[in-house]
Every structure is written in C-alpha cells, then in structure tokens.
Amino acid sequence: MFKKIAFLFFCLYGFALNAQVVISGKVTYIDRTPLSKVIIFIDGTLYETESDEKGDYTLEIDQVSNTDLLIIAHKKGYEDVFKNIIIRDGIKEIKFDIVLFNKVNSLSEVIIKGNRNITKISPIASETIKELDVLINTSDVNIISALDNVSGAQQIGETGELAVRGGAGAETKYFFDGMILRNQLGVSVQGQSSSFRFSPSFFKDLEFNASGYSAEYGQALSSILIMKSKDRPTANTLGILVSPFFVDVETSWLINKKESLEVKVNYLNFGIYAQIQEPTLSHLELDNGPRSLDANLFYKYKINENSYFKLFSYASTSKIASSSESIENKGIKEDSDIKNINSYNLATLNYELSSKTKLNFGMAFAHNDDMIRTDIRQNSITTSGVPLQIRSNDFHLKGNIKTTATKALSINVGSEFFHQETLFKSGDDETIVTDNLVAAHAEGTLRLVRNLFTSIGFRAEHSSLTEKKNLAPRFNVTYKNDKKWNISLSYGDFFQQTSPFNLLEAPSIEFLKASNWVFSIEKKYEDHTFKIEAFDKNYKRLVRSQSNILDASGNGFARGFDISGRGRNVFNKINYSFNYSYLDTKRLYRDFPIEANVPFASEHTASVALNTSFFGGNIITGLTYKYASGRSYFNPNRSNSEFNLDKTIAYQTLNANIIYSTKIKETPVLFITTITNALGKTQTFGYEYSTTDFSNRRAIQPIYNRFIFVGCYITLGLDKSDEFIDNLLNN
Numbered sequence: 001m002f003k004k005i006a007f008l009f010f011c012l013y014g015f016a017l018n019a020q021v022v023i024s025g026k027v028t029y030i031d032r033t034p035l036s037k038v039i040i041f042i043d044g045t046l047y048e049t050e051s052d053e054k055g056d057y058t059l060e061i062d063q064v065s066n067t068d069l070l071i072i073a074h075k076k077g078y079e080d081v082f083k084n085i086i087i088r089d090g091i092k093e094i095k096f097d098i099v100l101f102n103k104v105n106s107l108s109e110v111i112i113k114g115n116r117n118i119t120k121i122s123p124i125a126s127e128t129i130k131e132l133d134v135l136i137n138t139s140d141v142n143i144i145s146a147l148d149n150v151s152g153a154q155q156i157g158e159t160g161e162l163a164v165r166g167g168a169g170a171e172t173k174y175f176f177d178g179m180i181l182r183n184q185l186g187v188s189v190q191g192q193s194s195s196f197r198f199s200p201s202f203f204k205d206l207e208f209n210a211s212g213y214s215a216e217y218g219q220a221l222s223s224i225l226i227m228k229s230k231d232r233p234t235a236n237t238l239g240i241l242v243s244p245f246f247v248d249v250e251t252s253w254l255i256n257k258k259e260s261l262e263v264k265v266n267y268l269n270f271g272i273y274a275q276i277q278e279p280t281l282s283h284l285e286l287d288n289g290p291r292s293l294d295a296n297l298f299y300k301y302k303i304n305e306n307s308y309f310k311l312f313s314y315a316s317t318s319k320i321a322s323s324s325e326s327i328e329n330k331g332i333k334e335d336s337d338i339k340n341i342n343s344y345n346l347a348t349l350n351y352e353l354s355s356k357t358k359l360n361f362g363m364a365f366a367h368n369d370d371m372i373r374t375d376i377r378q379n380s381i382t383t384s385g386v387p388l389q390i391r392s393n394d395f396h397l398k399g400n401i402k403t404t405a406t407k408a409l410s411i412n413v414g415s416e417f418f419h420q421e422t423l424f425k426s427g428d429d430e431t432i433v434t435d436n437l438v439a440a441h442a443e444g445t446l447r448l449v450r451n452l453f454t455s456i457g458f459r460a461e462h463s464s465l466t467e468k469k470n471l472a473p474r475f476n477v478t479y480k481n482d483k484k485w486n487i488s489l490s491y492g493d494f495f496q497q498t499s500p501f502n503l504l505e506a507p508s509i510e511f512l513k514a515s516n517w518v519f520s521i522e523k524k525y526e527d528h529t530f531k532i533e534a535f536d537k538n539y540k541r542l543v544r545s546q547s548n549i550l551d552a553s554g555n556g557f558a559r560g561f562d563i564s565g566r567g568r569n570v571f572n573k574i575n576y577s578f579n580y581s582y583l584d585t586k587r588l589y590r591d592f593p594i595e596a597n598v599p600f601a602s603e604h605t606a607s608v609a610l611n612t613s614f615f616g617g618n619i620i621t622g623l624t625y626k627y628a629s630g631r632s633y634f635n636p637n638r639s640n641s642e643f644n645l646d647k648t649i650a651y652q653t654l655n656a657n658i659i660y661s662t663k664i665k666e667t668p669v670l671f672i673t674t675i676t677n678a679l680g681k682t683q684t685f686g687y688e689y690s691t692t693d694f695s696n697r698r699a700i701q702p703i704y705n706r707f708i709f710v711g712c713y714i715t716l717g718l719d720k721s722d723e724f725i726d727n728l729l730n731n
Contacts, residue, residue, distance in 0.1 A: 418439070
C-alpha cells in the first residue's frame, strides 16, 4: 500500500517539473483604462492570477501538449470574458489582452479568490490556544484547565486528565514540537487532580485537535494536543514568581545573534498551604506536600529565518504523603507515600531546504519512576505494605519532509520509531514489558478547485510485542471563501496500543480502534468566530475483562455536537468565549456486564469565559463559569441491567482571577490573584463503596472545595509585563 502511495506522490511531484507556459497580457476597460484586481484563471484547474495596478497579468501553467484550455477573466460589475486557447508543442509564451465591459443589471455576487499558497491551508479542523488563554481563562495556569474551556473537552476532576468526545483520559495524547510526551501530569494521591508538568510560557501555540487529526500523528484514540515551542527570545531577562507555597525563577540569555539559552527552576511545597487551609474531606489528610523541585534548560539555535535547532531538557523530583481513613474500618488508617522522578529530553531540527520544502527531525527520551508504598496503621501499630514501583523509559525518533509539489498540492511523508519499556515491581517480584513500534505516514493536501481543499493520508504501524499491525486512512474536505466561511467533513481511523499494564496480562492483544466522522461549519467575522461541529465515533477492539481474562472484544460509540464562539472588544473591550457540548456515549469494555454509560463523561457540558482590562491595561480580570451534568457511577446495590445508571450531582464552578501591573522603582511587577470555585459549590466526581457493606459509601471530591492563589511576578531586563498587557489587549 505504501509503495502505491509513494509512487502516486512522486508522479504528482514529477508532473510539477514539466515545462512551463507563460500566458500574459493587459486588462483594460473599453476606453483603454487599465483595470486592476481582475481575476484571470483557467477553467477547471487551479491556475489563477490577478491583474496589477497597470492592468498587467502573468499566468504560469504546466505545459500539456495539444490541449484546449478556456481562459476566464472575472471582475465584479463587469461581464466575464472567455477565451479558448490551444497549447501546441514548443510554445513557451502566449500573449492575450483582455477588454472588459460593464455588466448590465448585475446582481449582487460573491467573488471567491483561492489561496495561492497551499502550504498555508490546513483543512484539518483544530482549535488554537494561546499562552494568554491559559493565563487569563484559568485559575491555576494549567494547560489542561484551558482545554476544559474548549468544545468537546472535559477535564476529569479526580485525575486531571482530559476526556474528549467520549474518549477516556489516556486516549488523549500530547506532542511537544512534534514528539510524543508521556507522563505529562504531576504526582497526586488517588481521587485528586494533578497538574500539567510544563508551563504555558514554553509555547507560542497550543493546537488542539478534538478529532480528525493529520496522519502524521498516531497512537491517540480520541484527540491530540500539538504544543509548538517559542522561537528565540528577544532579550536577556530574569523573571521571578513568588507565592506562599512556591518560587519560580526563569531567565533567558542571548548568547549571540543566533544562539540563546533559557533556564527555569521551580520549587513547590504545598504543605504550607495545607496548614493554612482546612480540607473539605474529613477522611483524607495531606501529611507531606506535594513537594517538588523541577528544572529545565532550553537551548535554541537559529540556522536561518525559517530554520531552528532546539534542545530541551527537563528533570523533576516530587513527593507526596497522605493519610486516609479506611472505608472498610474507621479505626484503620492507610498511610500512602508516593515518590516520583521524571525527566524529558528533546532535540528537534526544523530545516527549510527551500521555499517549498521543509525537513523536520526529532529525538526524545523520557524517564518516569513512581515509587508507591501504603502502610496500614491501627491504634499505634503500623503494618508495612509491599512497595510498588512502576518505571518507564520511552524513546521516540521521528523524521518527515513537507513539500509543495505544485501550486495546488502539498505532501507530508515521514516515519517514526517508538521504544517503550515499563517495569512493574511489587516487593521482590518484577516484570518488564517492552514494545517497539514503527510507523510511517503519507499525506497530501490538494486544492481541488478555487476554494475547495482535500487532505488524504494513510498511517501504518507495527508493534513488535503484539506482532499486530494497522493501516489508518484519514480524509478531509474543506471549503473556504473570502466571506470567512469554513465548512469541512472529516473521516479517519485511529489506533492506539493499550496500556503497558494490560500488555502485561495480554501481550498479543489487538490495537484499540476508533472510526470517526466529523462535520464542521465555522463563520469568522472581524472580531468574532462561531462554530458548530457534529461527530459520530465508533469504537472497536476495546479491552474487556471476562472471567479475569483480557481480550479485545469491547466496543462502544460516541455521538453528539458542539457549539462554540469567541470574540473581543464587546461592551468596551470585553473578550469572551463560550461553548456547549452534547454527548451520547456508551461502551462495553473493562468489566462492564452490558453496554453502559462511561463514568468519565457528562451528557451536557458548557462554559463561558470573560476577560477585560481597566486603567489602560494595568488591571486585568477574568471570569470563567463551567457546568457539566452529572456523571455516571457504579452502584453495587444495582443489578447488572442497571449498571452505571446512577449519576452524581451536576458540576458547577466559577473561577476568577485578577492581575495588577505596576512598577516599583522602574522594575515591572505583576500581582496575581486567582480563586477556584469562588462560590464554593459542592463538586462530586463519583462514589467509593465498601466491598463488604454496600450501604457504606463516600463521595470522591476535591480535597479543597475552594482554592486561592496569590503570587507576585517580578521582571528584570525586558519589560515583560508591558509585553503581556499589549498582547492581551491586541488579542
């Protein structure tokens, strides 16, 4: 299959190298006055141009011998001009002057001009999130919290993961400059949310694809987040963020005109906050932390205007200890201690071979080590539990080339290699699961007619552990016009290897599979954008446990629609965004006895975010309200036919933040205050039941019902506070 695809692409590329024929001339009115902005194109092709201020035009086309072509000249308010020409062998240039006449009784019409640079067209539907969206529309400066404001996405409150359109948290994948990022969340105790490891300040764009993403990316059943790092900084800076429970220091140096180095160090000790704030949960206490120390180094080398070499290195160590009252026996305490060591190293090269061709190469290595120990304490007697260690080493190697083969066709081909090694150790027993996965993709984006684009791609993968392979087609067709309408239809098959824990029990299990249709309509205005998307997803080969045996007989579906909008400068510089999602989803997987509701997704979700500034931008405020209908949960008092029918109360939260910008002795200072769940609404994500007494249960809730953060950001060097304010007011 891949040989056929490659052959097709090379044929198309070869066609672009044929001899050129130049058609040129002048466009005038009947009185010989030159006419500008007249569109001249070849009917039924993608060749077009526009006359300049002197009325001159030039149209270059590929030579096709002895072919009859129809040239059309078009301008609003004038009669169209048609001219048939025949291209003979050896003809290199054709002169054709055009005279236009006024159109009699012309009706209102829309002239559609095609984008002349196919590389700027991305028919794959996505949502772009900026750093400021994270800073202003979240109360915890967490990237995943910002995604919770995007249609179709819902943050899972008890883990911090992201569920997208019926997909579980593990089915969303994250890519740092094109390279896969695993273990993206920090350490946390069971039932409590954890945060994204990396700061939004690393990235210039966060491109979220809820579904229908490019064949370049794989191993994600539901969605992907593509995080593109910033380029070289503009000045030497030193920034310090201080709060009652953490200190963050970041600095950047311009080594020379091409090289730069950025260093960031963060220390967090949440134990101080735990001593001040009373927890909402009576059965859970944080004895230590979380405490963490992390640091990163980012080296950037600018090869030329559009080429970069980047080297990123991150390391973190963290610890958290908690004490929980046993649900089985109130006199027993379960003391948990979790230690985590994590590192991520990345090297990427983005090199522009020519104005039409770019080469991308990347290599990433990740290490994560979780050490978990739970002791049982009753009265003054402590029984030591068996220590558990889960350690993973991941290596990712990737290369791809993107080229503009013709004015209407761009091609993206590449391959990658994943190595994943996971160790499970319980006491003295240990098992290692190792998998090598190779993948290749080929994708072409073609302009069919003047404003109609299509993207067709294939991705193939093979696992050395399971000895299974897959071939995933991806398809998209998009219509765009000058009235800012975008209409698209996408289909794709998406595969994902199951978790290492499942591979430990079933090393030859099939890839998980999802087939997804998405239809999208978007309308853009000068300051506003509105969008509607409908989707239909079918799951196959989901992991199912029957009689303690794992197999790939599970299935499911997810269907629904999203409505979203965003805009700026409403009612005196108020920026807004809103979204609503309806989701109908069920699965037959894991130990489900029947096809049933999943516990991680809500049928209805909605959010509204507002932000504005006062006093010339010195004060910035933001409000975000989120709603989610009750989630299903397992009630052991129900029969199998009523599995997961019970639902929690609806989730509601109002988050607020305020940023005050000032200068102290000419030093820029930002004072930041955020409040999570300002109204103190009760939030319940599910219930935990006793295994011996089904009448005994307790709610799974956040340990703090309301969270308040106060911090101060000081900048030395470049006045980043002014840059921050300007960016907000201009976006």
